[in-house]
Amino acid sequence: MIQSLRGMNDLFDDESRRFSFFISTATAIAKRYGFEYIQTPILEETALFKRSVGESSDIVGKEMYRFQDKGENDVCMRPEGTAGVVRAFVQKKLDRAGGKHRYFYYGPMFRYERPQKGRLRQFHQFGAESFGTASVYEDLTVLLLIRDILSALGVGYRLKLNSLGCPTCMPPYREKLVNFVQAHVEHVCEDCKRRVELNPIRVLDCKNESCQILYKNAPKLVSHLCESCDADFAKLTQLLTQMGIAFEIDTHLVRGLDYYSKTAFEFVSDGIGAQNAIAGGGRYDRLVEFLDGKATPAVGFAIGIERILELIQMPQGTTPLYYFGAMQEEHIDTLFMLAQQKRQNARVHIEYEPRSFAKHLNNAQKIGAHFCMILGENEIQSQTIWAKNLVQNSESTLPWDELL
RNA sequence: GUGGGUGUAGCUCAGUCGGUUAGAGCAUCAGGUUGUGGUUCUGAGGGUCGAGGGUUCGAUUCCCUUCACCCACCCCA
Numbered sequence: 001m002i003q004s005l006r007g008m009n010d011l012f013d014d015e016s017r018r019f020s021f022f023i024s025t026a027t028a029i030a031k032r033y034g035f036e037y038i039q040t041p042i043l044e045e046t047a048l049f050k051r052s053v054g055e056s057s058d059i060v061g062k063e064m065y066r067f068q069d070k071g072e073n074d075v076c077m078r079p080e081g082t083a084g085v086v087r088a089f090v091q092k093k094l095d096r097a098g099g100k101h102r103y104f105y106y107g108p109m110f111r112y113e114r115p116q117k118g119r120l121r122q123f124h125q126f127g128a129e130s131f132g133t134a135s136v137y138e139d140l141t142v143l144l145l146i147r148d149i150l151s152a153l154g155v156g157y158r159l160k161l162n163s164l165g166c167p168t169c170m171p172p173y174r175e176k177l178v179n180f181v182q183a184h185v186e187h188v189c190e191d192c193k194r195r196v197e198l199n200p201i202r203v204l205d206c207k208n209e210s211c212q213i214l215y216k217n218a219p220k221l222v223s224h225l226c227e228s229c230d231a232d233f234a235k236l237t238q239l240l241t242q243m244g245i246a247f248e249i250d251t252h253l254v255r256g257l258d259y260y261s262k263t264a265f266e267f268v269s270d271g272i273g274a275q276n277a278i279a280g281g282g283r284y285d286r287l288v289e290f291l292d293g294k295a296t297p298a299v300g301f302a303i304g305i306e307r308i309l310e311l312i313q314m315p316q317g318t319t320p321l322y323y324f325g326a327m328q329e330e331h332i333d334t335l336f337m338l339a340q341q342k343r344q345n346a347r348v349h350i351e352y353e354p355r356s357f358a359k360h361l362n363n364a365q366k367i368g369a370h371f372c373m374i375l376g377e378n379e380i381q382s383q384t385i386w387a388k389n390l391v392q393n394s395e396s397t398l399p400w401d402e403l404l
Numbered sequence: 405g406u407g408g409g410u411g412u413a414g415c416u417c418a419g420u421c422g423g424u425u426a427g428a429g430c431a432u433c434a435g436g437u438u439g440u441g442g443u444u445c446u447g448a449g450g451g452u453c454g455a456g457g458g459u460u461c462g463a464u465u466c467c468c469u470u471c472a473c474c475c476a477c478c479c480c481a
Binding site: 003006057058059062063079080109111113114116117119123124125191202207255257266275277278280281301302303305306307308327357360362363364365366372374376377378386388390 | 405437438439441442471474475476477478479480
């Protein structure tokens with residue numbers, strides 16, 4: 001038997017229903033916020049992710065599906081969505097065109113990792129990117145958009161917020177942090193020793209308890225922000241407070257991708273395992289430049305669809321299902337024609353085999369039909385069909401032309 | 405990449421201290437029921453006991469290897 005690849009799942013039944021419900025809900029809300037759908041390729045040149053996500057990240061370092069295509073191009077299956085959208089934005093020269101551009105996307109992403117709860121090799125993200133707006137009101141808008149989506153789905157969350165600073169304040173801070181860790185290097189775990197060399201900021205979200213106790217006294221980025229970053233962060237938190245949106249400042253919140261600056265956030269949920277981030281994002285004012293575009297401020301986010309699938313509260317009402325059955329072989333044709341008409345305005349199941357009256361009722365009930373429609377000798381004589389509402393336990397006989 | 409756990413019917417799981425033909429519940433199908441369903445009764449189908457190798461007269465059971473899934477680390481949505 002051929003099986004699906006490790007970490008690559010099929011979506012069926014309840015899961016696929018939840019998936020479509022998520023997409024239609026998120027799409028409708030994103031449009032209300034002025035975002036338009038964008039579709040970018042799954043395969044991109046490897047250099048795109050090296051320059052955007054960053055070589056210091058594990059995603060680029062060891063998790064990409066990377067290969068050479070038949071034209072000997074070094075290509076990757078996208079590990080995340082932002083890089084492709086920014087590439088498209090620059091390629092279309094929208095950076096030159098100026099103005100504001102807002103796009104949302106959804107689709108599969110690929111990371112070669114060891115699967116666990118909430119982590120797959122092929123997973124799906126819904127994301128949105130806003131270009132051309134430096135205002136913190138846009139950061140706020142993005143947060144509100146996520147909040148609206150999650151609450152429309154009935155998904156509970158906690159919002160964690162941090163500021164990662166900008167090219168003015170981040171490098172000096174990083175230096176201070178490195179000095180701090182190196183001063184205590186004999187007390188930190190092996191992973192942190194490695195991180196200090198590769199990507200020092202990442203030590204802050206180390207899960208090792210003894211490291212965390214130590215880092216309580218580490219210099220905080222929020223208290224080393226430059227004037228502009230500090231003012232923006234203060235304004236954003238003030239706006240959130242004003243709007244009654246609960247958040248916690250997490251000075252140890254670090255985004256895994258190199259391109260973030262200033263506002264960084266994560267929506268987390270309890271009870272879905274160790275991988276508890278259901279949405280993450282922030283501002284990336286420098287990324288367009290990194291990808292050869294004209295400097296353009298931008299802010300965006302991505303939601304991990306699989307991670308919230310089981311948290312979604314599905315709406316109760318379903319469109320009623322009609323079961324159609326005939327009692328004699330020679331009436332199947334007539335039954336089929338009648339039932340097919342009903343497909344204009346209802347969900348219809350047609351039974352192709354003749355069955356006894358009781359058997360049809362039984363079958364209808366088993367497949368969860370609301371209505372059982374049976375065609376027997378009596379009905380053929382009078383050009384009607386017998387109809388029973390299985391929920392209300394009422395029945396009637398309908399002329400064929402009143403079926404719709 | 406590292407560590408731990410689990411693989412027996414479509415699903416949830418028993419079981420075999422190594423022994424003939426591997427079980428249950430649910431689900432499916434047929435019948436009891438030739439015009440009134442849900443509850444009920446009877447019966448049937450469905451398994452290379454994850455795969456490969458070893459030990460043995462004999463392995464689903466013991467040993468080795470491998471694969472898959474789950475959970476955690478790493479990392480991240």
